[in-house]
Amino acid sequence: MSKVTIIGATGRLGSFASHAISGIPHVDEVMLAGRPGRENSLMALSHDLTDSCAARGTGTKITWSTSPADYAGSDVIVVTSGVPRKEGQDRTDLALENARIIAPIAEQIGKYAPDAIILMITNPVDVMTAVALRYSGMEPRQVFGLGTHLDSMRLKVLIARYFQVHVSEVHTRIIGEHGESMVPLWSATTIGGIRISNLPAFSDLPMDEMVDRVKNSGSFIIKNSGATVYGPGDAIATLVQTIIGNENRILTVSSYVRSEVHDIGDTCIGVPARINREGVVPVSIRIEDAELAAFGASVEKIRALTRNIFEKMDELRSSG
Ligand SMILES: NC(=O)c1ccc[n+]([C@@H]2O[C@H](COP(=O)([O-])OP(=O)(O)OC[C@H]3O[C@@H](n4cnc5c(N)ncnc54)[C@H](O)[C@@H]3O)[C@@H](O)[C@H]2O)c1
Numbered sequence: 001m002s003k004v005t006i007i008g009a010t011g012r013l014g015s016f017a018s019h020a021i022s023g024i025p026h027v028d029e030v031m032l033a034g035r036p037g038r039e040n041s042l043m044a045l046s047h048d049l050t051d052s053c054a055a056r057g058t059g060t061k062i063t064w065s066t067s068p069a070d071y072a073g074s075d076v077i078v079v080t081s082g083v084p085r086k087e088g089q090d091r092t093d094l095a096l097e098n099a100r101i102i103a104p105i106a107e108q109i110g111k112y113a114p115d116a117i118i119l120m121i122t123n124p125v126d127v128m129t130a131v132a133l134r135y136s137g138m139e140p141r142q143v144f145g146l147g148t149h150l151d152s153m154r155l156k157v158l159i160a161r162y163f164q165v166h167v168s169e170v171h172t173r174i175i176g177e178h179g180e181s182m183v184p185l186w187s188a189t190t191i192g193g194i195r196i197s198n199l200p201a202f203s204d205l206p207m208d209e210m211v212d213r214v215k216n217s218g219s220f221i222i223k224n225s226g227a228t229v230y231g232p233g234d235a236i237a238t239l240v241q242t243i244i245g246n247e248n249r250i251l252t253v254s255s256y257v258r259s260e261v262h263d264i265g266d267t268c269i270g271v272p273a274r275i276n277r278e279g280v281v282p283v284s285i286r287i288e289d290a291e292l293a294a295f296g297a298s299v300e301k302i303r304a305l306t307r308n309i310f311e312k313m314d315e316l317r318s319s320g
């Protein structure tokens, strides 16, 4: 029996992610969680998703709750609660506002579902992953974020189109911040198993344009349609399936890094990590000098922002 809880289920991303998760094999229960006052909205969504499961011919049970005590028994808890950025904002602008929302939610998860695995989505996702880790009191392997998985998928599609190959032929990774300082790992990019730099067309590859497009993808979608929903929603479902199916895939997610990348770490940030039913563990890797310098800068940026947010949260809590 597997239970997946989505906290923030009434939001634009939360509701689509709930739909995507309800179609994963071996997920028996999807619990839609939200704040008191959202009962009608949660109930209506549960009816709609129950109809969807009936139409798909699956027997997934859809439940809902506004009580954190009902997090109990969850195998995975996906957190999408919080404010999204508006046109012109950077994800980091949301850090303190969303930390104030995520900290109490993480405390409740630590209290009622201490054996669950938390998948953090709220932005800025690397900092919110650290907030969830700190306030839940859970182990680093149990708390991870969507990180640069979606960015890696966005780059993969651009590379596949450029080389006119099926996306499954392309393997690539973006590590670091889910944001401006993200770092594409061209040294770990292959097409049909061949290192991309060994292909003659590599010298003409518009790498900077591709990475800029990935960096601007979220803001473009938000500006023109209000929110990013289907890309992150299906990416969330992939990660949940990887855990529930104990798949041992290596995906690029935000995870607490100690020293796995050339001894740089002590922060939550996007790195390749092995994901299974036990949780998420970063994989030790070696990367090229230029990539390492860029990753080091990204780690420093996120570590400083995270410390700053922790200090502000401590001040807010000590002043009552
Ligand atoms: N990591 C990623 O790749 C990624 C992708 C898309 C969205 N996001 C992030 O996910 C979050 C949600 O985005 P959305 O488009 O669904 O937003 P939304 O406004 O549609 O939904 C927000 C949800 O959070 C809840 N919420 C808001 N304030 C709250 C509070 N004070 N306490 C408890 N719950 C609260 C709302 O009830 C709602 O369920 C944003 O932070 C957004 O940036 C991250």
Ligand SMILES: O=C(O)C[C@H](O)C(=O)O
Pocket: 085, 091, 123, 150, 217, 218, 219, 222, 228, 232
């Ligand atoms: O860009 C955003 O703010 C949403 C999300 O992080 C995304 O990349 O789609």
